Amino acid sequence: MKPATILCIAASIMCAAVAINQYDAYKARHQPPQPVSQTPEASPNIPETEQGASVMSLVGKPAPDFKLVSFDGSRTFRLSDYKGRPVIVTFWATYCGWCREEAPWFSAMQAKYAKHKLQILGVVPLTDSSREEVTHALKTWGIKYPVLVSDHAAETSYYVNWFPTTIYIAPNGIVAKAEEENVKGPARLEEDIQMLLGE
Numbered sequence: 001m002k003p004a005t006i007l008c009i010a011a012s013i014m015c016a017a018v019a020i021n022q023y024d025a026y027k028a029r030h031q032p033p034q035p036v037s038q039t040p041e042a043s044p045n046i047p048e049t050e051q052g053a054s055v056m057s058l059v060g061k062p063a064p065d066f067k068l069v070s071f072d073g074s075r076t077f078r079l080s081d082y083k084g085r086p087v088i089v090t091f092w093a094t095y096c097g098w099c100r101e102e103a104p105w106f107s108a109m110q111a112k113y114a115k116h117k118l119q120i121l122g123v124v125p126l127t128d129s130s131r132e133e134v135t136h137a138l139k140t141w142g143i144k145y146p147v148l149v150s151d152h153a154a155e156t157s158y159y160v161n162w163f164p165t166t167i168y169i170a171p172n173g174i175v176a177k178a179e180e181e182n183v184k185g186p187a188r189l190e191e192d193i194q195m196l197l198g199e
Contacts, residue, residue: 055159055178063169064157068148077148085117086196087169094129094137096163098182105186107144125150170196
């Protein structure tokens with residue numbers, strides 16, 4: 001068998017494995033939600049995710065607030081604390097190849113647009129990634145922005161069915177763009193940031 005043929009077969013197998021992994025996560029997220037013990041303050045009247053609902057339905061609406069703890073446990077983050085600033089919230093998992101590819105782009109934009117008060121927040125569900133896996137990702141993916149531990153309330157309010165799920169929030173708190181697919185390169189990401197800034 002020719003080397004080129006072997007490479008094509010190997011690439012096809014890898015693509016199929018990634019697709020199966022993502023589909024399994026999608027199916028799991030559409031199972032009836034398990035009870036989550038939370039205080040009323042942490043999950044204020046957030047409706048259950050509708051079957052088939054998409055994060056894109058949030059565009060043009062106020063971004064749902066959340067209260068999440070940083071991965072290292074040192075700080076609690078509320079989205080409402082960033083009112084008046086452009087914010088990007090990206091939900092990710094360690095098995096997601098797209099998420100790994102995007103992390104350095106987000107880090108670069110966090111540094112480049114710091115003077116514009118841009119804030120990027122990574123949110124990782126520990127139901128999809130272990131603490132050990134996230135720790136390794138933080139050491140090797142070049143993540144230079146806060147990473148928060150997700151909860152059921154945040155995932156429900158943002159209709160997280162897929163990784164990555166990314167939400168672009170304008171300084172007035174309105175969702176300007178939302179997508180459950182990969183960022184199409186650093187140039188597109190920068191265009192979206194400039195859109196948030198009104199440039």
